[in-house]
Amino acid sequence: IGFRIPAIVYVLSIIAFTLIAASACSASPERAEHRLPNIIIMYADDLGYGDIGAYGATAISTPNIDALAKSGIQFMDAHASAATCTPSRYSLLTGEYAFRRQAQILRGDAPALIRPGQPTLASMLKSRGYTTAVVGKWHLGLGDDNVDWNGPVKPGPLEVGFDYSFLLPATGDRVPTVYVENHHVVGLEADDPLQVSYQEKIGDRPVGYENPDLLRQGADKLHSGSIVNGISRIGYMEGGKAAEWVDEDFPDIFTGKAIDFIRANKEGPFFLYFPFHDPHVPRLPHKRFQGSTQLGARGDAIVQLDWMTGQIVAELRRLGIEEDTLIVFSSDNGPVLNDGYEDRSVELLGDHKPAGPLRGGKYSAFEAGARVPTLLTWPGAVDPAISDALVSQVDFYASFAALVGSELRPTEAIDSENVLDALLGNSRQGRITLFKQSLGPDSLRSARYKYISPVPALSPSLQAIEQKKGVETGQSVEPQLYDLSNDLGERVDIAAEHPEIVEEMQRAIDAIRQR
Numbered sequence: 001i002g003f004r005i006p007a008i009v010y011v012l013s014i015i016a017f018t019l020i021a022a023s024a025c026s027a028s029p030e031r032a033e034h035r036l037p038n039i040i041i042m043y044a045d046d047l048g049y050g051d052i053g054a055y056g057a058t059a060i061s062t063p064n065i066d067a068l069a070k071s072g073i074q075f076m077d078a079h080a081s082a083a084t085c086t087p088s089r090y091s092l093l094t095g096e097y098a099f100r101r102q103a104q105i106l107r108g109d110a111p112a113l114i115r116p117g118q119p120t121l122a123s124m125l126k127s128r129g130y131t132t133a134v135v136g137k138w139h140l141g142l143g144d145d146n147v148d149w150n151g152p153v154k155p156g157p158l159e160v161g162f163d164y165s166f167l168l169p170a171t172g173d174r175v176p177t178v179y180v181e182n183h184h185v186v187g188l189e190a191d192d193p194l195q196v197s198y199q200e201k202i203g204d205r206p207v208g209y210e211n212p213d214l215l216r217q218g219a220d221k222l223h224s225g226s227i228v229n230g231i232s233r234i235g236y237m238e239g240g241k242a243a244e245w246v247d248e249d250f251p252d253i254f255t256g257k258a259i260d261f262i263r264a265n266k267e268g269p270f271f272l273y274f275p276f277h278d279p280h281v282p283r284l285p286h287k288r289f290q291g292s293t294q295l296g297a298r299g300d301a302i303v304q305l306d307w308m309t310g311q312i313v314a315e316l317r318r319l320g321i322e323e324d325t326l327i328v329f330s331s332d333n334g335p336v337l338n339d340g341y342e343d344r345s346v347e348l349l350g351d352h353k354p355a356g357p358l359r360g361g362k363y364s365a366f367e368a369g370a371r372v373p374t375l376l377t378w379p380g381a382v383d384p385a386i387s388d389a390l391v392s393q394v395d396f397y398a399s400f401a402a403l404v405g406s407e408l409r410p411t412e413a414i415d416s417e418n419v420l421d422a423l424l425g426n427s428r429q430g431r432i433t434l435f436k437q438s439l440g441p442d443s444l445r446s447a448r449y450k451y452i453s454p455v456p457a458l459s460p461s462l463q464a465i466e467q468k469k470g471v472e473t474g475q476s477v478e479p480q481l482y483d484l485s486n487d488l489g490e491r492v493d494i495a496a497e498h499p500e501i502v503e504e505m506q507r508a509i510d511a512i513r514q515r
């Protein structure tokens, strides 16, 4: 079916790579150093393939993100490596599939998933002279087991290659609802220590299931723990009153911290990993964005995200470093409407299609689970284009390593492929095959086909997601095969007609899993 790399292409690409590497080394070190671009990864949370103007949305106005699409490369077939948050983030930062660490959506008090010593995109860039920061949503665990939020919270980003961190530790919908800057919870008072539990109610903060009258948004059972800022969260939190965040302040606080970092490091090169909270639940956009769409909180949260994007680009321009800065804009997984809170996203959806023409959504093995809007700009070096190349976020590691001239060790970023040429628009060829995880089955893409592995038995928790969240998860006890060249919406299962393709694609998944 033609998705194996022909040997000759492989050999030629090695020769080409060696030549490029050699010519990079022969330049004077000073010049080579100077030419390293700043790198910013802007990473939305649960933003779907159809949620922004550049990908067809008309009910949400996203001029700043659309401007990135216009001035850079717009990828039509780019993917997160999973359909949920923690696994996608793990892969983006380590170049490794999340199943290798059994990474699942983490609790808010989970220990650091990326352990000190494991190489990351940040540590790799740091070794090439970059100053590195993460500002925004982390959701990759912090500290060791039973982390003490009142002492130094570590290990965390600073132990895996980041010089600076300002974090929303897990998600907006789970405790602790505080910021963590470097090793410390921001604004904590010594006489009101912060404790967190995911087992039982602790302390005297009201909880959602006992005080529905205190809530600004109705919530499902899971999201009915401690109430902070009128919203009940997953888990329980005692103390830490002065450190509580106000959700509506996220856009200003995170954008401000990101801009501070950019200003302080304008001489470059710097790496800024900037994961947004929007449009994840709970959706509580700042007052100035409320009502900016007819879609309610979810649409308004996307307008807020667009504003944040614009602020960063404007700052680069003001500092005169826009040309020297490579920006990637993407999302960690596909869209969902009701993800635990009644914020009227379902009722107010109208004709808007968060997943565009794709089937499924967040959590799903269908395309909308992980095929996400993806843009790359680098005004000094990349010409505008629309690209159909098949690319995965797991490949950012090896690709940027090639860009900055860092040679990967055999154990480093083992699932990451160098697709730099496709990312920079110099080639239409990205990956030959692309592996994805979901909350349920694995899937595999070639340029033409989409294969979804069968599950041994239907999972009741996935069935619950289908019923409550209205997302088709893609689980089936039968293998599924779709020909995306004429069936982008994955409607006609052709597995039965093509047993040989099914077998070959399943074998490819097994080989990745067993590696």
Ligand code: NG6
Binding pocket: 045, 046, 084, 085, 086, 105, 139, 171, 173, 222, 280, 281, 333, 339, 340
């Ligand atoms: C799920 C939460 C969901 C969301 C998600 C994390 C359910 C019942 N609940 O466990 O509300 O918080 O975790 O989203 O599905 S993610 O984008 O960070 O993966």
Ligand code: CA
Binding pocket: 045, 046, 084, 085, 280, 332, 333
């Ligand atoms: Ca997410």
